[in-house]
Amino acid sequence: MSKSDHKIQLYTNEFYSACILGGVIACGPTHSAVTPLDLVKCRLQVNPKLYKSNVDGWKTIIRNEGFGKVFTGFGATAIGYSLQGAGKYGGYEFFKHFYSNNVLSPELASRYTTGVYLAASATAEFIADIMLCPFEAIKVRQQTTVPPFCNNVFQGLSKVYSTEGLKGFYKGIVPLWFRQIPYTMVKFTSFEKIVQAIYAKLPTPKSEMSPLQQISVSFTGGYLAGILCAIVSHPADVMVSKINSERKSGESMMDASKRIYKVIGFNGLWNGLMVRIVMIGTLTSFQWLIYDSFKVKIGLPTTG
Template sequence: MSEKSKQPRKIELYSKEFYAACTVGGVVACGPTHSSVCPLDLVKCRLQVNPTLYKSNFDGWKSIVRNEGFSKIFTGIGATFIGYSLQGAGKYGGYEFFKHQYINSVVSPELANRHLTTVYLCASATAEFLADIMLCPFEAIKVRQQTTLPPYCNNVFQGLNKLYSTEGLGGFYKGLVPLWCRQIPYTMCKFTSFEMIVQAIYRRIKTPKDQLSSLQQISVSFLGGYLAGILCAIVSHPADVMVSKINSEKKEGESMVQASKRIYKAIGFGGLWNGLFVRIVMVGTLTSFQWLIYDSFKVKVGLPTTG
């Protein structure tokens, strides 16, 4: 076999194969990582709804294992895996697509290169807007499972059937607006800060990116992802609290604005920051590993790392 035939076939940038690879990379990066922190997310969501429920994360896990059984610390993992796999597909694949489209179709490449931050913000916002439409039904099931005792349902499919039979299609999207309010700023911050942090790291290194090994480039992605994740957690946390509260406490016939006003009046500004430290740890870890997995996948299929 010739040396040429042994080399992996490179995927042409911005081709259909390129976007397909990025979409699959988003699934691989988001589904497993979000599922892995499900026990942490469970305690976080319950504390957002009732801050007095547990004294700490460890107290929460001990209480759940003692009163509900060990398996219950993974409550909501099915909805989490399916929902965030779909969201990852739309978010990462969509970001790559819209970033390229905005640079080459909406404005001239020369102008876009002078305003890359705006391109990153617009591309990530568009991708997340669409990705959340796929995520929302599963997020609704997850939050109900995690914040009701006894749990709302035993598995994601039972939950989908129960929610549809009791609330109709609207029940799946009751939390879409607050989800957009949480996820769109989060993703805009996640992708834009990542791109800028990675660029700053490469400028600091001074060695051209294409002269660095794949391992070195992926390490930059991991570090950039963690720093970006901390910023994401802070920016999106108040909306994250409202998503949990609205999904579990919104009254029949109450509009989103009415529910938000009522809940804010009850919890105040300070209540919007319940569970922030836990979310910083969770989101920072999530974001760093998502970029690590995503860029490792891209390298594996013959694509350059992001940034």
């Protein structure tokens, strides 16, 4: 993997633009690739008795709806998570540097690195979710209604806007924040800490390791971080699916959450957890693999 002849200076506009592009490349394709798994997960979150397993879900969908329907929500996923990846990865790099140099002194920043990671990732995700939310709303409606709410993402956007206006795109923003912000805080902070721990145990310093070796560390750290992400954010993920599919007209977010929780209970918040652990663990590891591979390709250091 060769580096570019052009040297990108850290923390410049060019650097942040590269990180934004890396986030798009890392998140859009990976989330889109697991659309069939996400489809079954979302439907099981809404109705845990719908399928006996992932395989049973795919067989049932192919038998009743056709093979192409296992990719229901692909377009909304690709667009939404590309935008989210741009905001999440680019924003994280920006706010990590901003908080370390403009909010804290260098001494405090080096002492409280965990706090910097948590604050930077939370801020970045807050912004990223504003871009993601309209497409997440379309995706969930497509995946949890039979026949699907719409045939494609653009038809879905038009349909929601014509009937509900802009608020229709953001009725799930609060549970999305509750799902994604803790998820991203765990994702980035645990990744940084896990990767640091791995490098500390290895006999060769990171500076002397090849790019391939460093990327292998990123992949391992990403998968372990992904497992933690899935567990922390799963209850909110269930509520996002339920609220987007079952919230009544005129019902407040709080009332909808209370009503749904009374029906599903605490155990219901964990429907589909094992599927999500596999999905998020795989997603997170490949996202870090792609993101850091991209950074190495353009001459930037790997994360961590």
